[in-house]
Amino acid sequence: EVQLVESGGGLVQPGRSLRLSCAASGLTFEDYAMHWVRQAPGRGLEWVSGIDWNSGGVAYADSVKGRVIISRDNARKSVYLQMNSVRAEDTALYYCAKQLQGSTIGYYFGMDVWGQGTTVIVSS
Amino acid sequence: QSVLTQPPSASGTPGQRVTISCSGSSSNIGRNPVNWYQQLPGTAPKLLIFSNNQRPSGVPDRFSGSKSGTSASLAISGLQSEDEATYYCASWDDSLNGGGVFGEGTMLTVL
Numbered sequence: 726e727v728q729l730v731e732s733g734g735g736l737v738q739p740g741r742s743l744r745l746s747c748a749a750s751g752l753t754f755e756d757y758a759m760h761w762v763r764q765a766p767g768r769g770l771e772w773v774s775g776i777d778w779n780s781g782g783v784a785y786a787d788s789v790k791g792r793v794i795i796s797r798d799n800a801r802k803s804v805y806l807q808m809n810s811v812r813a814e815d816t817a818l819y820y821c822a823k824q825l826q827g828s829t830i831g832y833y834f835g836m837d838v839w840g841q842g843t844t845v846i847v848s849s
Numbered sequence: 850q851s852v853l854t855q856p857p858s859a860s861g862t863p864g865q866r867v868t869i870s871c872s873g874s875s876s877n878i879g880r881n882p883v884n885w886y887q888q889l890p891g892t893a894p895k896l897l898i899f900s901n902n903q904r905p906s907g908v909p910d911r912f913s914g915s916k917s918g919t920s921a922s923l924a925i926s927g928l929q930s931e932d933e934a935t936y937y938c939a940s941w942d943d944s945l946n947g948g949g950v951f952g953e954g955t956m957l958t959v960l
Contacts, residue, residue: 760949762894769851770886770894770937772949784948825899834941834949835884835899842893 727751727838729821734843737811745806745843747821754802758824760836761795761806763817773819774806778828811847818842852877853938855952862960866926869955871938873919877950881941883921885914889934898923933959
């Protein structure tokens, strides 16, 4: 069974940093592009960032560009989201998701496996 | 405000057929496939439709998707109570500041 497990969320003060992790199992991790999607309380889904199978291509939403860095370690079957200078509006449940088709981000944006999410609360 | 436009709500009675629309632009739906997700309360999203009209394994054929130009739609036939959920369309946007884009979601109520 393919599984994604996020970790690293928690309560963080505005302006501080935290690193989210997503551990994958049950799949050939390096075959797939990966994404982070977030959902603020009571709100809809918002794509945050995506990364190619070999980290050759990355993309970020305008709302986080310049403040977050996505990375992956195929040997550890993990993808990460380094969040810097966090703001109150970053408060959300952060999901890690596997792209169904294609090993590069872009055209094929369907995500077929999602983790249960890790919660980030930005507050002083 | 989301790049993709969906109606905030929809409803139907058991057995009925309902459709949910998703409107985009030439930089997203107009050139890239559309995907649809179902999210039940308190759970992670589930991929319902990918590449405009393809169903992942395990998704009932009551769910179908279509795309025309810069718009897409999700149809649910034989509506069931367990279909009550929020539905999101999504696509990739190729504009300068592009990336993944979602609709704001349509909350479906089964009356």
